[in-house]
Amino acid sequence: MKIAVMGAGALGGYFGGRLAAAGQEVTLIARGAHLAAIRERGLKILSPRGNLHVPAIPATDDPATVGPVDVIMFMVKNYDVESGARAIAPMLGPETMVVTCQNGVSAHERLGAIIGAGRVVPGVARIPADVPEPGVINHSAMWDTLVFGEADGQVTARVEGFRDAIVAAGATAVLPGNILHDLWRKFVSQATLASMTALTRLDLGPLRTNPDSRALFTAAMEETERVGRVAVPDLPGELVRKEWEILETLPDTMHASMLDDLNAGKRLEVDYLSGDVVRLGRKHGVPTPIHEVFLAALRPFKDGDPAGLAKDAVQEFRTRT
Template identity: 35%
Template sequence: MKILIIGAGALGGYFGARLAHAGQDVTFLLRPRRAQHIAAHGLVVESPAFGNLTIPAPQVVSRESLAAAPTHYDAILVGCKAYDLDDTMDAFASAVGPTTMIVPLLNGMVHLDRLASRFAPDNVLGGFCLISAALDDAGRVQHLNDTHQLVFGERDGRMSERVLALQACFDDAVCDAIASPRILSQMWEKWVQIATAAGMTCLMRASIGTIVSSGGSAFANALFDECAAVAADAGAALSAESAARIRAVICNPDSAVTASMMKDLERGARVEADHLIGALIRARDAARGSATQRDGGGALALLDLVLLHLQSYERRFLQ
């Protein structure tokens, strides 16, 4: 199976390196600067939990060379930020054939429609990953936790031959790749968890543990309830088990976790405010038949307060 990895940052670099190390036919679509760095130093992954590795000379293609000599790939892993998706689709468009599987690893859900509109619905799988990773100043992928899960599947829940074939590509790779028959429900679960964690840590500018130990459990649970209600209105109600698991994460007084959005915000970078929070609010208002920012008691809904905070940051620092 020919696999194209979009970028070699934290996500693409980690999972692409694991696949390449397992002997799979992997190519990285890179910008010139990253391509030059990897040509000089290799693709380096450092993982205390699962071992370090270096791919000395991975296969690399640029958007220009791909456009000049189009090659259709069997699978494309896309892990860009939502605000970069249009440009990213332009970059890999020449790699998409009639049977290509596009596996998006973005948070949220609305990117699925954007991908299906640009290409074809059958090209687009559901997908997400559970990993904490980042590039360090030397361009190495740093794996920061003990989880490296990649989940994907047909959006209609079929366990198709192509999805099983993609899962088989990971058999010898040091990561957990799972073909799922309920990928959309799982994407909703992750969206709820990420939106809650991002909302609370960005709004309070603190880790989950600091917020909770400062008396913020009720706030965390109330924000979770708002997010979970949107999922339920969309037909993706969380199970009692999933809800309990997420509540345990967001109410852990010992947690040092901060959402990646907060890290972006604190370094003055662009954030996925509209894709992660704005889209959730639009889904809420569409289900209720009206756009309101206030609950029955007249208080501003927490989701709207989070979005207001993030949009104010964008207006102040990024415009």
């Protein structure tokens, strides 16, 4: 199977590295220091499921040099979906499947509007991973699940084939009954986790144990679920309770990647997390006052850290404490 990973950061690098080590023909598309390190030293994965070093994995910053592939793992940030969709055009053959795993619930529709909805397979990644240094993926827990499926719920040969390739590579792949349900289930907690950890600059532990912040966390999740029930009428019940069961198992140090981006002065995906809760709430007539506050408070940082204020504030806080 010929596979390209568009956006070979923490998630794309993890799955791409495992697939390459298992014998699949994988090309990583990355940029900057991360790309340079992969070209020089290969890709290293540190994981409780087994460390891995792929010393000579093809990597480029130009999708046009790759040519048509069977599968594109589309792992770019939400704000790069449109530009990324145009960039992958040279890799699209007649039967190319594009598995997209952005945060939130809207990326697959935005991608499909550019490359054709029939090519797109929505996905949900549940894996704690980061890039501690260029060329290295740190996977910090035993779970590494990629859930994906046809938007219409069919189980096709192409999704079965890719699932089998991931499982053979030693990772976890699941074909759900309805991928839209999985997208919304994760979104119910994800949108709140991202905004609350970013706004408070706290990990999950303190937010989970403090009664007031836990109550706000729960109310924001319930708000998102109400929007989801109108947007996807057959959404399963008790999503907040089910997501809290997962949240309770996560380490106290868990936080959303949006907090890391905020602290680093990078762009934020807020428009596609709390922003999409608000947008879809307005579309379907569902009030979203909590996420409206989250969105308004984070919007000044969505294009990066204005005037470097956030990093200065974080450094001052750490110095004093």
